[in-house]
Amino acid sequence: MIGNKIMMPDKVDTTKQPVVIVNPLQRVLIEKTGHDNGFEYVLPEVSNTAILASARHRTQATVTPLASGFEVRFQSLSSALVPELFRSFEPWAETDGAFRVSTLVDLAALLRRAANLSQALPNQAVQDYQTAVEQALAELPAGSRDTEIERVVRQRVGQDRYRDALLTYWGGACAVTSVAVTEALRASHAKRWAECANDAERLDAFNGFLLVANLDALFDRFLISFDDTGHLLTSPRLSPSDLCGLGIQPGMKLRWLTNGHRRYLQWHRERFLHGS
Known part of the structure; x- marks a missing residue:
């Protein structure tokens, strides 16, 4: 990697080679x-x-x-x-x-x-999150810990951890545009935080995408989504002039898409198709 961008390696000879004694x-x-x-x-x-x-x-x-x-x-x-x-x-x-x-x-x-x-990726991210939550809760003033405060702490720590995970997974660049201005990037959940079944879903790097702010806002409001090949879908509520002003261009798609993403995208598309 150079900076935050994933660099593809040069082709190497992968023919079987003999193991040598390590000095x-x-x-x-x-x-x-x-x-x-x-x-x-x-x-x-x-x-x-x-x-x-x-x-x-x-x-x-x-x-x-x-x-x-x-x-x-x-x-x-x-x-x-x-x-x-x-x-x-x-x-x-x-x-x-x-x-x-x-x-x-x-x-x-x-x-x-x-x-x-x-x-x-999953498993380690959840373990790190649980450790960070316990540390954050332990640092609260005595007597200030209650159910609502614990919920807020868990969500704040989780969202920070999730953003870090997506920055790492996508190499610090938008999953669609490849823009690498960190300040303009948002960690977008496909299946919303509050509707996830558990922490494993909330922190799953496949449950969402690293998106520039305009795409994040539209994705969060179900005004755009992605099909199972990664191509961007737009709501009929967005006019051609809206799309132009928002920087939405024909043919936009995710840089890549895995089966891990598709199950969360199915949930997101159902909401997208219902307009909510």
Whole structure:
């Protein structure tokens, strides 16, 4: 990644390469690359690999030196992690779930994206949220904690965490326009916070999109939605002049869309079609 934008890797040779014996210097370089890119712990080595982990998320990365480059495998609580990495690093991905990178710079990019996603995707995001809520509640003045205050704290902390998750997931850029002005971006829920069944739905990075402010306002009021291919849908309540003034152009669509998004979009489209 450069800044907040996800950079697609160059095509690399993914033919099978023999594993080589890792030397002490190479191991130190792998471990430092992990430490600097979201995997600050090293677990006891197994065979000829380095196993990297973190206190900030539950993903582990197993790095194996090859004759040219490295093979990387991830073990994560989130089943969405590897498919999302495949999207950003498709030229490096193998069908068996491994990634093969050529240099330490490439390894750093892959580990950094994996660490960021691991904190944004379901499971870890909920755990981090619950910890943050308890901390926020513990800092309240004695005797001031009641049901309404706790509800407000939970919503404020949750919305902050959700925004952070979407900024990470979408690489700091609008899911439609690719605008990367952070101040103009909003975390838009597809299924509204108050109508989610639990915290897992509220904090699910697939339950919404990072949108520029005008699209967020329209999406929140069900004046726009998206179909199952990601194409933008507009309400008949918006006239051609409205659409022009709001910057809505023909052919606008989401940069990508997963099955994780589609179930929440179905809920949103039902409200969109009913005009409420």
